[in-house]
Amino acid sequence: MNHPDNSGAAAGIAIEVETHYMEEESFPADERYVFAYTITIRNNGPLPAKLLTRHWVITDGHGKVEEVHGEGVVGEQPHIGPGDYFRYTSGTILKTPVGTMEGSYQMLDDDGQSFDAPIPIFSLTLPHSLH
Numbered sequence: 691m692n693h694p695d696n697s698g699a700a701a702g703i704a705i706e707v708e709t710h711y712m713e714e715e716s717f718p719a720d721e722r723y724v725f726a727y728t729i730t731i732r733n734n735g736p737l738p739a740k741l742l743t744r745h746w747v748i749t750d751g752h753g754k755v756e757e758v759h760g761e762g763v764v765g766e767q768p769h770i771g772p773g774d775y776f777r778y779t780s781g782t783i784l785k786t787p788v789g790t791m792e793g794s795y796q797m798l799d800d801d802g803q804s805f806d807a808p809i810p811i812f813s814l815t816l817p818h819s820l821h
Contacts, residue, residue, distance in 0.1 A: 702735020702772075702799065703807035711816055712781065721785040725814040728762070728779045733770040737799040740769045746793040748808075751786030752756070756806070763795075787816040 724739040733739055746758040761767065768788040782791065792811035798804045 702733060703739065703742075703795075704732040704734055705795075705807060705809050706732070707809070707812045709812060709814055717754040717815075719785070721790075723761075723787050723816065724781060725789075726778065726779055727791070727814075728817065730775055730777045730820070731768070731770060731795065732775040733772055735799075736772055737801060738769055738771045739797045741767055741795050741807075742798055742804075743796040744793055745795065745796070747783075748782055748789065748791050750784045750789040754785075760771075764809045777796075782814070784814060786815045789814045802807045 700768065706729070708728045710726045710728075712726055715724040733743065743759065743761050744763055748756045748758065750756075764778045764780055766778075770776050779792055784805065790793060790811050790813055791809075793809045794806040797807050
């Protein structure tokens, strides 16, 4: 069964995000706020899939948008089997104490179908900065 919109393949990839403010690496006086994020990519679909590239949209508290494109994640292009997952931690630096990230991973399943796995928007915030 062929899915021209690739919704079948993309629906099989679930992405979970945890964030952490890196106080020891941040310097608010210099407008430097460092955040770590841990991503878990789960393959709930029937076919193995390889993560080829990533696309991030990072927005700071002033509304400034930065787009990042690149191969793989943390130097790897993981091949994730059905029922398996890949977890990694990376980071970003903002000039504001709050911001958001969202994007997508470009994947290729073992049948040769490419698809985008959307990364839902998530917040980067200093602890106790939102009242």
